[in-house]
Amino acid sequence: MSEIFFQGFWRMDWGLGNPNKTAALIAILMVAVWSLAYLRNRLFWVSLVLFSALGICLVHTFSRGGMVAAFCGLIPLLVCLRRPLPMKRIVGVVAAFWLIIGASIYLQAHERYGQGVVQEDRSISNRFVLWKAAPTMMVDAPGGWGFGQSGKAYMDWYQPLDRNESYSNSLSR
Numbered sequence: 001m002s003e004i005f006f007q008g009f010w011r012m013d014w015g016l017g018n019p020n021k022t023a024a025l026i027a028i029l030m031v032a033v034w035s036l037a038y039l040r041n042r043l044f045w046v047s048l049v050l051f052s053a054l055g056i057c058l059v060h061t062f063s064r065g066g067m068v069a070a071f072c073g074l075i076p077l078l079v080c081l082r083r084p085l086p087m088k089r090i091v092g093v094v095a096a097f098w099l100i101i102g103a104s105i106y107l108q109a110h111e112r113y114g115q116g117v118v119q120e121d122r123s124i125s126n127r128f129v130l131w132k133a134a135p136t137m138m139v140d141a142p143g144g145w146g147f148g149q150s151g152k153a154y155m156d157w158y159q160p161l162d163r164n165e166s167y168s169n170s171l172s173r
Contacts, residue, residue, distance in 0.1 A: 012060040023066020026058045031073040048092050055100035062112045126165050133158040 011019035030051055037047040058066050085093070104110050137150070137158060145153040155166060 011062045012057060019061040020063045020065060023058055023061040023063030024069060026054050026061065027066050027069035027073055030054045030058065030070050031077065034077055044089060045092070048089075048096055052096040052099050055096065056103045059100060059103045059107055059109050062107075062109050064112065126163070129160065129163065130154060 012022060013019045014022045014025070016022045016025070033047045033050040033054065036043040036050075055070075058070060133154060137145070137153065140157075141153070144150075151166075159165075
């Protein structure tokens, strides 16, 4: 369990040390569980239950990027549906989404998701500055900076002098 909190709720991290890394894994798993239904049609309900549970876990990470990743990963699945779903399955999918939205409201995660939209969020603005340097960093070190060293390289060579945030890697602080 992570010791990072938002609005009094702990941010789930599955022992990965960072809720955003956990959210990325969960987003991948949310897309992957639908392979069960693709391989065996009768496993649709198993996929839906796993998807719902993973969706609630994703909400519990409070990761905005994880939500975007899950949404973007699900778009190709929706586009590639082989045939229209029966009404019973549509109702199940809608119920799953309402369950995930309800978890978001209960955990007050929707407040975190809204940060950075109305007012500036330093987490977002700092990442934009870091990501702006990423293409130059890739050109300067085509073989990479070494495992877990990209954050240090950014701070040493690319971070603007008027900023002093510290980074463990290019994805998180």
